[in-house]
Amino acid sequence: MSRPSVSALAAPLVEALIARAGVLRLAISHSANGARIVDAGIKAAGGIEAGRLIAEICLGGLGTVDIVPSPRFSRWGTSLGVRTADPVTACLISQYAGWSLSEGDFFALGSGPARALHAKETLYEELGYRDSAASAVLVLEVDSFPPETLIDRIGANCGVATDKLTLILTPTRSLAGTVQVVARVLEVALHKAHALHFPLERIVDGLASAPLPPPAPDFITAMGRTNDATLYGGDVHLFVDGPEDEAAKLAEGLPSSTSRDYGRAFGEIFSAYNGDFYAMDPMLFSPARVTVTALSTGRSFTHGAFDEAVLDRSFA
Structure with a gap:
């Protein structure tokens, strides 16, 4: 399958975000080595609309993020919706937070x-797949500004001049950070489908939604709320090619309820493992409810369920 350049598609979205920085309560600065830094919640206030636009940048210009009223939960009436006609490229090639970056204490x-x-x-x-472009944009889930040595390394690794690099900083505890993390509800399903060894080329289309939680004053609480939005409130619909029985098997294996850690708020699970993120069951990271439609027959298979009680404990 021929895939588009996610950097080329996202570039005009980045420029549009910068152009509206004042309205979106973003702070734009440049590092000493020339990289453009977008503060979306560290010193700047940021906001929900900024988070929505940043989420669309994360999707490589191939997805749309909407924030709409929803009657799904009695107390949490705002839903974040994600849709893309190329879910593998948008979610896994671009959006997935798969690049681990460190420099000293950062x-x-x-x-x-x-x-x-x-x-x-x-x-x-x-x-x-490997992209090629003259400019690069990377979103960092972080509470502090990156050191210049790391910025140089990112530019070199991307094959772009440092002054052609844009870094968008979105603390999870911020409004923008909350939105852009919950906007990964579809990506989480794609990532688990990959872990279940379902052929990614057979995932044709995808839609997803999740409740938008309130932000939190600290990272741990914010991480819990944004994860719980997907684990206990996320709803995903995938459209796949191939045999109907394999679509049914995918739907059965995808929901978060298949995990041994399911049933408690993410913060409670995190504490039970003494803050060791990697000790948690990796199969937990998936949507609450999943529908998979087999395009060959038109039949749909739904598994999983929402848990509003856990959301109430987490969000409140």
């Missing part, structure tokens, strides 16, 4: 189009 996960310029994750070899 650590962040990088997501967005620049990952595909670096393309060192095994997923890119599997999909046969």
Whole structure:
């Protein structure tokens, strides 16, 4: 399958975000080595609309993020919706937070189009994809500004001049950070489908939604709320090619309820493992409810369920 350049598609979205920085309560600065830094919640206030636009940048210009009223939950009446006609490219090649970055005491996960310029994750070899572009944008889930030595390394790894690099900083505890993390509800389903060894080339289309939680004053609480939005409130619909029985099997294996850790708020699970993120069951990271439609027959299969009680404990 021929895939588009996610960096090229996202570039005009980045410029549009910068042009509206004042309205979106963003702060734009430049590092000493020339990289453009977009503060979306560290010193700047940021906001929900900024988070929505940043989420669309993360999707590599291939997805749409909407924020709409929803009657699904009695107390949490705002839903975030994600849709894309190319879910594998948008969600896994671009959006997935798969680039681990560290320098001294600084650590962040990088997501967005620049990952595909670096393309060192095994997923890119599997999909046969590596992007090429004159500029790069990377979104960092972080509470502090990156050191210049790391910025130089990111530019070099992406094959772009540092002054052609844009870094968007979105603390999870911020409004913008909350939105852009919950906007990964579809990506989480794609990532689990990959872990279940479902052929990614057979995932044709995708839609998803999740409740938008309130932000939190600290990272741990914010991480819990944004994860719970997907684990206990996320709803995903995938459209796949291939045999109907394999679509049914995918739907059965995808929901978060298949995990041994399911049933408690994410913060409670995190505490039970003494803050060891990697000790948690990786199969937990998936939507609450999943529908898979087999395009060959038109039949749909739904598994999983929402848990409003857990959302109330987490969000409140």
